[in-house]
Amino acid sequence: QDKHRYSGIVExxxxxxxxxxxxxxxxxxxxxxxxxxTPFFRYFKVKLWCNCPFWPDDGMxxxxxxxxxxxxxxxxxxxxKKPYHHGLPSDDLKCQEGKPQAAVDHTLDSKAFRGxxxxxxxxxxxxxxxxxxxxxxNLQLNPERYTGYTGPSARRIWDAVYSENCPKYPAxxxxxxxxxxxxxxxxxxxxxxxxxxxxxxxxxxxxxxLRYPNRVQNLYFTFLFVLRAVTKAADYLxxxxxxxxxxxxxxxxxxxxxxxxxxxxxxxxxxxxxxxAKLWKGQRGPELKQKIQAQFKNxxxxxxxxxxxxxxxxxxxQVLGLGTALKILFSVxxxxxxxxxxxxQRNEVIALINLLNRLSESIKFVHEMGAAAEKLNEGT
Ligand code: FAD
Numbered sequence: 001q002d003k004h005r006y007s008g009i010v011e012x013x014x015x016x017x018x019x020x021x022x023x024x025x026x027x028x029x030x031x032x033x034x035x036x037x038t039p040f041f042r043y044f045k046v047k048l049w050c051n052c053p054f055w056p057d058d059g060m061x062x063x064x065x066x067x068x069x070x071x072x073x074x075x076x077x078x079x080x081k082k083p084y085h086h087g088l089p090s091d092d093l094k095c096q097e098g099k100p101q102a103a104v105d106h107t108l109d110s111k112a113f114r115g116x117x118x119x120x121x122x123x124x125x126x127x128x129x130x131x132x133x134x135x136x137x138n139l140q141l142n143p144e145r146y147t148g149y150t151g152p153s154a155r156r157i158w159d160a161v162y163s164e165n166c167p168k169y170p171a172x173x174x175x176x177x178x179x180x181x182x183x184x185x186x187x188x189x190x191x192x193x194x195x196x197x198x199x200x201x202x203x204x205x206x207x208x209x210l211r212y213p214n215r216v217q218n219l220y221f222t223f224l225f226v227l228r229a230v231t232k233a234a235d236y237l238x239x240x241x242x243x244x245x246x247x248x249x250x251x252x253x254x255x256x257x258x259x260x261x262x263x264x265x266x267x268x269x270x271x272x273x274x275x276x277a278k279l280w281k282g283q284r285g286p287e288l289k290q291k292i293q294a295q296f297k298n299x300x301x302x303x304x305x306x307x308x309x310x311x312x313x314x315x316x317x318q319v320l321g322l323g324t325a326l327k328i329l330f331s332v333x334x335x336x337x338x339x340x341x342x343x344x345q346r347n348e349v350i351a352l353i354n355l356l357n358r359l360s361e362s363i364k365f366v367h368e369m370g371a372a373a374e375k376l377n378e379g380t
Pocket of ligand 1 (some may be wrong): 101143146147148149153154155157158185186187189190191192193196208209215303306310311312314315368
């Protein structure tokens with residue numbers, strides 16, 4: 001892996017690769033790793049049932065290895081039956097793959113989170129209304145990793161995402177904004193592939209991502225794009241309510257958020273990770289924004305067609321995270337919404353920060369692979 005392939009400014013961004021690696025290593029990765037473990041950020045509300053709006057069930061939901069299933073009472077370890085917080089009854093607990101370590105956590109009382117309103121995201125398809133189909137998932141117990149979900153079902157999703165919603169560039173006529181949608185999706189795809197492969201399938205990671213400079217570049221782009229959204233929303237996120245009924249943990253969450261949002265090292269080295277102000281400027285701006293918004297909404301809806309529940313969970317979370325970044329950067333105080341002030345849902349903030357953390361992990365992985373390859377080259 002040639003590390004020097006990735007030097008200079010990240011295309012369409014405002015910081016260079018070396019700075020991103022350095023900031024990620026020194027500041028962002030450690031902070032984000034701590035943040036996603038806090039009670040506020042580790043529970044994600046999601047509807048996991050198959051409800052694909054595009055094609056009928058192809059039997060994919062029966063994949064045992066990645067399905068979320070109800071655990072028989074006797075299969076569940078005693079420890080997990082004890083509610084962590086203000087618990088719901090223990091028979092509400094579910095587990096994934098029949099393994100307790102992959103348990104879906106139903107123990108959180110929805111009243112534990114206060115001060116957040118229901119608000120629409122114009123970029124996503126999700127219906128966030130609370131109902132009995134919504135599950136709280138403890139993300140720490142369900143990490144994104146290899147599940148064996150592959151073949152035509154997985155391929156159909158990626159094909160639909162790329163060909164129906166964001167045609168691959170370089171297509172001459174593709175404008176900056178369309179390129180950005182493609183880059184965000186490709187960057188997310190790189191990150192997902194890295195997480196699938198990084199534990200033990202190193203060759204896979206190399207084959208799918210590291211061998212393709214543009215896929216790595218798109219990963220860096222996506223990271224900076226999401227980072228810009230987080231820092232742009234700093235004042236809102238600083239004021240937000242992180243109360244989960246655990247004062248010590250909640251204070252820590254707030255403090256970590258402040259360190260992330262107003263980080264002097266970040267502000268000095270990369271004050272504007274991405275400059276959104278230059279987009280949607282032309283005559284076609286508003287029309288283009290509507291078109292891209294509809295395309296992204298379709299991508300968001302496609303996540304309901306992902307045939308492996310754990311993959312669907314992370315697919316939905318990360319696409320919601322991207323949708324939240326798009327909402328922050330483009331739907332508030334923009335030309336067509338100038339009167340609007342930013343309002344985020346709790347779930348959007350959880351998705352945004354968890355997405356940033358996944359991207360940060362992938363950047364770290366790519367950087368370390370590059371550094372290891374350099375050392376190897378020096379030794380030969
Ligand atoms: P795929 O990753 O399926 O890629 C399909 C094609 O897309 C490639 O052949 C290539 O032409 C193109 N492509 C690949 N990467 C990029 C990129 N970065 N930019 C642009 N084009 C690219 N599997 C798991 O094991 N765990 C998971 O958590 C998981 N989550 C998933 C989430 C979603 C939303 C989806 C759709 C799939 C998920 N999968 C997961 C499946 C996984 O992404 C792959 O589809 C699967 O591993 C098969 O890989 P593949 O080698 O066929 O290539």
